[in-house]
Amino acid sequence: MSEDFPTDFAAPSSGSAPQDGTRRSFMKQAGGLLGLALAPPLLSQAERLTAFSKTVEGVTTLQLKVNGTVRSLQAEPRVSLLDALREYLDLTGTKKGCDHGQCGACTVLVDGRRINSCLSLAVMNQGKEITTIEGLMKGEELHPMQEAFLKHDGFQCGYCTPGQIMSGVACVKEGHATTDDQCREWMSGNLCRCGAYPNIVAAVREVAGKA
């Protein structure tokens, strides 16, 4: 991905950005005020440490590069990457199943590695490449892992599915889907209560076979 800066600096549509101040000021300002957010300056990876304010306190502007686009949000440092995606950027494809790193529904890729976004702070992920389920498609074309999940019925309710698919993409890339058993073990960080496991293995293995 290029370091080019984004044309998209739209406000979160949820209007849930917090204000430091009284309730009244929030009530008055709620909705649309972030539309004024300006594009941040161009940064290189090396400048990251110094470019972002070293100590962050209260509500500040954070910038997250999600699916190739830098997005700005007004948030406190305690906001997890997961909540930043879901509640501030309206990227609700990434799911919250436990909020404690115990289910894998929140799996996203950060700099190409799969992680649980519930146990990472948004503020720590500035300057990194974050890929969510919304970023897998090329235009209208599904990613092969998405196709394989459809074909093999690798889900039922669909709630763990984005996490499974992101995990599956990483699993193949890591080289951990070379046998069924290996795939089962390395996909075990994603719980599925509907019990789609055999179909998930079929999907991930098929993509691994084509990779």
Place this chain on the structure above:
Amino acid sequence: MRKTRRRNIKITISLAHYFTTDKMNNFSYTQAATAKEATGIRKDKADAAYIAGGTTLLDLMKAHLEEHSQLVDINALPFRGIEQTKDGLRIGAMERMSDVGENALVLQQYPAVSESLLLAASPQLRNMASIGGNMLQRTRCGYFRDAAFPCNKRVPGSGCPAIAGDNHNLAILGTSDACIATAYPGDLSVALAAFDAVLTLENAKGKQRRVPVTEFYLLPGKTPQKETVLEPGELIVAVTIPAAPHAQRSTYLKVRERSSYAYALASAAVGLDVQAGTIRSARVALGGVGAQPWRSSEAEKVLTGAPATEATFRAAAAAALRGAQPYKENAFKVELAQNTLVQALLKVAG
């Protein structure tokens, strides 16, 4: 089912009910560029905490088990690298579990260490969690994990309901009347304890000291809230594992209630140097059964110089568990830990 019978014990109920929901206080966040900067912040602010992967700290903070006014991000610190030194393999504390677990040198020289990492948690968590952070995991005891319960580890003096309650996953070795938790619920430190690994720690003055993993963890005694020898503000810089034939011929066996993504009911990190059927040297540590990672010199004594046979292994296992103090629901761990140890030894004896 974990059936626990009611006992007539006094129930202490605090009136300040803190527990509610996943939450975090509104801390500030600082990226530290150097160790000096990081420790400097901690020196000024006692309730600040370091954050690396976040998988332990944020979990604890969300559950209101810890609260910190400031988080100091230490990911930029140069505590990196996996390199051969004269003292053994040196692993930077900021290296991630997944990278260390799959590192060729670790795989070759310390199979048990690699296995302990790759049998832990999930691929996602292993990608996040640092080696230093892993060593600072806290117990899965349900009474510690839920602030609605009394817990001497969390609130010293409040009591230990686990003793009369649900203790099936708690410790049988090294416990005290104050606490019967397996304070470290993880895997890596069990393997590190077995193979004489040494931690390098650095304090606010920039001074480094070396502490063997076996001395890093403290037994609960009367102060279960104090779990390690780490001083306030002190950083884990690296862990060094000495090279040894018994480390090269080693394994980590983990028994869980499901096949993956679960904490150990019992585990064993073992290494043997066997020559002509006789054990020249042996290393044994148990997980899931000790108040802390449980190095067993008793088992090692039985093994050293003895023939590498199942009879020897069973004798060693019996020695390892001789001091066990089981509770109502975890008595099975005495047998399970022995069997786990025997199976692990059989595997490395091959």
Place this chain on the structure above:
Amino acid sequence: MDTAEPSFFETNPKAGSVGQPLSRVDGRDKVTGKARYSAEYNSLPGLVHAVLKTSDVAKGRITGFDTSAALKQPGVLAILTHQNLPKLAKTPNDPEGKKAIGAPMGFLPLTSDQIHYAGQPVAVVVADTLERAQYAAALVRVQVTAEKPLASYEDPQAKLFDPEKVQDGKTPGHTVRGNPQAAFAAAPVQLTHKYDHAINHHNPMEPGSTTAHWEAADRLTVYESTQGVTRTQKALSTMLGLAAEQVRVVTKYIGGGFGCKGSTWPHTILTVQAAKAVGRPVKLALTRQQQFTSMGHREDQTQTLKVGASKDGKLLALIHEKTSTTSLWDNYAEPNSRIINLLYACPAFESSYQLARANVMTSTFTRAPGEAPGSFAIECSMDDLAYQLGIDPLEIRLRNHADKDPTNGKPWSSKSLKQCYARGAELFGWSKRNPKNGQTRDGRLLVGWGMATASYPVHNNQGTARVRLYADGHALVQTGATDLGTGTYTVMTQVAADSLWLTPDKVRFELGDTKLPTAPNSGGSVAAGTVSSSIYMAAQEVWQKLIKLAVKDPKSPLYRAQVAEVMVDNGRLMLKANKSKGEDFAALMKRNEMADVEGNGNGKYGAGYESGLAPGPASSGHQDDQAGHSMHSFGAHFCEVKVDPELGTVRVTRWVSVHAAGRILNAKTARSQIIGGSIFGIGAALMEATSRDPNYARYTNASLADYHIPVNADIPAMTVEFIDEHDPYINAMGVKGIGEISMVGVSAAVANAVFHATGKRVRSLPITPDKILAAKEVQV
């Protein structure tokens, strides 16, 4: 069957899309993250967040709140407690209110200062962001006078009682058929065993969540993670004192339910009240820990089953007792006895329920409620009987095969259990089974095979649907059903496509909204049969309207024909007697300048269909006995386990399930559902247990790290097949449900395989390593 209503068998003797393994039509939204679940309607104007503050203690009285610190937090909009929450028109706190609401629990938190269970909500905190709401909730101090709670029926202080009825009055507390005590006493073979079942939690991946939006002072829309929008609408409108049409409930996607989302639980009305209080849309998602104390559970229970049999293994008497924990207000127990009464030919049967009240919330239906734990008892006992008499476990089941329903003597509407046994045994290789246990090894591991029978009733129900066929050859099909991941979106698209002779891509199917025609809750395996029949019937009305149009249209080849003489095939209206005379529906509609034609249909499922009685909006199971036939799905599970005798670990290594459940609407999604139910059962068999502290009556492992549900590595490749079954008695589509039966018998099949592997009979679920190590071997 002689029914006045059309049936799919007659109009569509050759199914088109129905039955085919069509990929899920909602799949693209699910694999791209576009599917919006109930806590994801972020674009509602001014949406804010609510969180529950819950009680630490299980029993006590709230004496006060200190909200000062919480209110100082920025962004906090409201802190609601029993002290300031406006009164509801009705609450479930009295039996009449409970019934009117359809509430699962006869107690609503925040209506008084009483604390009756740990995790009970005591306050709702609303703030502009989730983080602020969560932290403010933590800062709310609740002053409580705590008392010592009761944790379960096992507490020595617990008082056991014999309820007249259990399960909200649906099941009698005591049932006798024949002369069971005498028959047991006289039986040459007698077995008496106790079976324990741990507390289980449904733990859908999506925790319960609600987004409430008051669009006007008297108009509410709720986006709810529920298995039934209509039931939720009824509950909310009744509690609020509004007319049903003033409350709209929307559930487009739901992240699993398994029973816990089948009712309206306290957090939903509390969110609605919070939204009213702050005058803005409010969303609330339970935390995972709160999920354990917010939407019910499968209760802790002990069953005692006495089996009397002849020496050749024929059952003579079954006597079943169940003891379990219930809440302070409700007599809830899963109806375990139902399957024990029904599964085998046995002339004498008795069942009784005992309950004890404790400081717990009310338990609720959990996948295959009653059938799952009940089958554990009967199917392990059948296995014991087989071993004791030296008869193959499959053979002993055949010897006791019930050719008619033993509970009422009625013939089965269809039963293909013998075929399920035979095909399952063939796929599994059962004939190669070593008759002795503890004999087969794979290296260090002990290998064992087990099997069990599955059955689940066709519960009487009904629903409606609307079909609009357009002249250009596409259709809009609507019903207020939900898709829990069961495949409703997909199979209903297929049914509509066939009923209208379109391809599935020409059908747009909408569900999950009370604005649509009323469908039943997705639960009790009623959805597939009821909703598909409704859609089919709605399509028939479309065709009837078109036929009536054609016979009156001078330009139609069917002009002046009798309506009854006209049939439809492949979208073409034609004379039955002269099929060359007719025309395509599109030509007819275009000529008459009709853009579309709409039909409404009422689909009946189960007894109401056969008897022709209007079943009314009966809850699941009501009036099942009104029909001439007894209606059930049947199946068999075959399981191989490998047990580590030293470490006590059990792994399922092979699995075969064969079921007969009438018409299978989609081979792919049906297979997935059977696999899913089997995995749910494997979880209950091997690892799932919520531990409630005996002194504090509070769970000690309310997390997904400590409450183990199966992971991928626990599950082998699985083989699933269906036996073709033609059942004309059950509904217009010939469909039985499969959501529940997939789990029935699973824990017994696993336990039986463990016994075969080890000679250790573990009668306490889950079968964890400690129990394997502790159990004694019995070589047979």
